[in-house]
Amino acid sequence: MAKLTPREKRTVRFAIIGISIYLVLFCGLRGWRYLESKRSAYQQLVQEAKTLQQEVQPYGDKVEVVKTLMEAFQMDPLKLSRASIVAEASSAIQKAAASGGMQFGPIRETSSRAASKELSSMQMEGSGPVAAIMGFLHTVTTLGYPLVVDAVQISGDPTKPGSIKVSLTIVILDFEQWKKQEVPNA
Numbered sequence: 001m002a003k004l005t006p007r008e009k010r011t012v013r014f015a016i017i018g019i020s021i022y023l024v025l026f027c028g029l030r031g032w033r034y035l036e037s038k039r040s041a042y043q044q045l046v047q048e049a050k051t052l053q054q055e056v057q058p059y060g061d062k063v064e065v066v067k068t069l070m071e072a073f074q075m076d077p078l079k080l081s082r083a084s085i086v087a088e089a090s091s092a093i094q095k096a097a098a099s100g101g102m103q104f105g106p107i108r109e110t111s112s113r114a115a116s117k118e119l120s121s122m123q124m125e126g127s128g129p130v131a132a133i134m135g136f137l138h139t140v141t142t143l144g145y146p147l148v149v150d151a152v153q154i155s156g157d158p159t160k161p162g163s164i165k166v167s168l169t170i171v172i173l174d175f176e177q178w179k180k181q182e183v184p185n186a
Contacts, residue, residue: 072142086120089145089172093122096143100136102128119174121150127157127165146173 004012086109097104104126111120126133133154140147151169 085145086172089143089147090122092143092145093124093140093147093170096139097126097128097136100128100139101132102126102136117174119172121172122170123168124170125165125167127160127163129163133164133166140170147171148173 090107090109094104094107104124107122107124109120109122128136137149137152140149148171149168150171151167153167155165155167157163157165
């Protein structure tokens with residue numbers, strides 16, 4: 001290979017420096033644009049996450065309230081079967097009454113009207129000590145079924161001293177119809 005003169009060496013150096021500056025500027029500008037697009041995409045993603053978090057935040061309190069209610073009433077709506085809920089609720093009511101020392105007489109189950117949001121209503125009559133009846137009325141709402149005590153009539157029992165008669169109407173709610181109801185925006 002031929003030797004380069006100092007002038008040619010200087011020209012080659014200037015060319016290398018010029019090409020290097022061009023490549024740095026060209027690639028740097030492209031790299032800068034690429035990094036800027038990534039940064040703006042990240043900022044947009046962060047903004048969407050903040051917006052979503054603000055949308056979900058009000059539901060956090062509602063979830064805690066529902067969880068507390070499910071624990072207090074020992075009820076899980078997902079485990080309720082529409083086909084067997086009336087029989088299961090009736091059985092649970094009778095077990096709760098028997099474990100508390102209450103005796104039930106006739107129990108009448110009536111189906112609900114089509115327009116109402118209930119599966120069935122139960123009318124029952126029983127007797128027992130005051131403490132047993134009050135304990136039963138307290139535990140009815142914690143049996144794990146959507147029950148509402150609609151009517152209670154208490155009277156003295158002249159045949160047994162220290163006990164009272166009670167006539168109850170308990171309504172079993174239909175969760176499917178309650179879910180379909182539109183929640184008004186207040």
